Amino acid sequence: MSLEKEIERRKTFGIISHPDAGKTTLTEKLLLFGGAIQKAGAVKSNKIDTHARSDWMEIEKQRGISVATSVMGFEYKGTKINLLDTPGHKDFAEDTYRTLTAVDSVIMVIDCVKGVEIQTEKLMEVCRMRKTPVICFINKLDREGQDPYELLDEIENKLGIKVMPLSWPIGMGKSFRGVYSLYEKNLLLFQGSKQQLSDEVVSVEDVNDPELNDLIGESYADQLREDVELLEGVYPEFDREAYLAGDIAPVFFGSAVNNFGVRELLDCFIDVAPGPQPRETEEREILPNEKKFSGFIFKIHANMDPKHRNRIAFVRICSGIFERGKNYNHVRLEKKFRFSNVTAFMAQSKEIIDEAFPGDIVGLYDTGNLKIGDTLNEGEKGIYKGIPSFSPEMFREVINMDAMKSKQLEKGLRQLMDEGVAQLFTYEMGARKAVGTVGVLQFEVIQYRLLHEYGAKVKFVPMNLYKACWFSSDNQKKLNEFIDSKQRHIAKDKDGKLVFMAETKSWLQMVQDNFPEIEFHFTSEF
Ligand code: G4P
DSSP states (O other): OOHHHHHHTEEEEEEEESTTSSHHHHHHHHHHHTTSOSSTTOSOOOSOOGGGTTOHHHHHHHHHHHHHHTEEEEEETTEEEEEEOOOOSGGGHHHHHHHHTTOSEEEEEEETTTBSOHHHHHHHHHHHHHTOOEEEEEEOTTSOOOOHHHHHHHHHHHHOOEEEESEEEESOGGGOOEEEETTTTEEEEOOOOSSOOOOEEEEOSOTTOTHHHHHHOHHHHHHHHHHHHHHHHHSOSOOHHHHHTTSEEEEEEOBGGGTBSHHHHHHHHHHHSOOSOOEEBSSOEEOTTOSSOEEEEEEEEEOSOTTSOOEEEEEEEEESOEETTOEEEETTTTEEEEOOOEEEEBSSOEEEOSEEOTTOEEEEEESSSOOTTOEEESSOOOOBOOOOOBOOSEEEEEEESOGGGHHHHHHHHHHHHHTTSSEEEEETTTTOEEEEESSTHHHHHHHHHHHHHHOOOEEEEEOOOOEEEEEEOSOHHHHHHHHHHTGGGEEEOTTSOEEEEESOHHHHHHHHHHOTTOEEESBSOO
16 A cells, blocks of 8 residues: 555544543443454553552553553554543643644543533643644433533633534433434434444434434424524534634534444544644654654653663654664664564554554654654654643652762663653752652652662652743843843753743742743743
């Protein structure tokens, strides 16, 4: 098959949700419909068990299990689908943000009982920032949830995206009858079976057809007619371009655990979702169909065995054909590397592959040369953009407890930061080291791994910090003035970029007022 054909048939996406909305269930059902797994229960949840929430060893074990299932490739109706899983636990939110850099679109699961929840809002912010096309799946219609119109309003208001319902529920909870597809103009009748994979689909040419009364009862039929009239009045035709531009989110209703509405979602997804998109490097835009291979690393997973410090680097292929055993250029290090152990991630297994195409994710075994955000290609300069660091929310100072192990500590910290476990900021004055994370768990992870994998003993001391802000200005003189006057609060991030370590929100505000020529940023790319 030609490169063009391979690109055309690929869709790479991520599923995101607030924990418990049904992400794991939906993932599993998509794989079932895709024929990638044969029975339910095969997908390991990468959700952190309640009992393990404070036990990171257990969490790491679970994360270990979830490596194989964090990328799931499968074929459906001639389309090669790459589904990227994202951790639900909020302490691993950075992982999720980075995974979103490797997808071309997103399916967002929302619980119809709980509506839009906080984690969903945060994830949507990232999608909006990147203009990632989003499809919403409103789940658990077999439960008494919120009114569907209210849910749509909530999505528009809280997530800041226009919606376009492509299906509509008939009843809810105990009286849930099914959904009417506004996209395909047919009726899907709800059976409420966890086993059955096919639901009765009735084609409805016209909702005014009296036959509808026999199918779902008169009062539901009348309600549906009213709803459809209203919806067709309010929502114009589905505009795919607006969806692809990230301006409109098509919405589906269903019940993942009952296999209901999932096939319709998948069918529409392969119809409308974008294939591999062009991507920007620092130098230029690269198209997927360019002959030369290029890709970037968005995730690194450490091997769980401390004796072998192998890691798997996840590469998103952006252009050309990736071939096993060929020499590729590591742009940051300006060095050639050859990867002979290349893994593709299929739904339930990892397999060695010889080539991969744009949109695909491959795993490379690495001993410490690769880090998140690295670009591999066939020779040109220019690192892929769009894998920013976000300002952490918690900061602690690392104190070395064993002066003899400074080297090991340096190395350990560097490698853990390359993996994206946390962010390290080194103060310009006094070389104090601040570790920033999204959640408290990471501090335990780092402390344990430094000791067990690198033999370096550290302790963490809380720091009174609000945000790490990257900053810039067109006025070099003012920039220098700012740096001079705030020397004690300036640190370097992992790439050597200067960062202003703001202690409190109000103080940051004051500094912003005092230095109007300086722009402050909460992500490392601006
Ligand atoms: P997550 O990955 O987003 O965290 O959610 P997950 O799929 O694990 O689903 C969370 C809970 O919601 C699970 O119940 C799951 O069975 C249930 N669920 C998923 N889809 C539906 C649905 O359409 N209707 C209803 N009523 N429930 C649904 P659990 O009790 O936590 O686990 P389990 O023992 O049932 O697996």
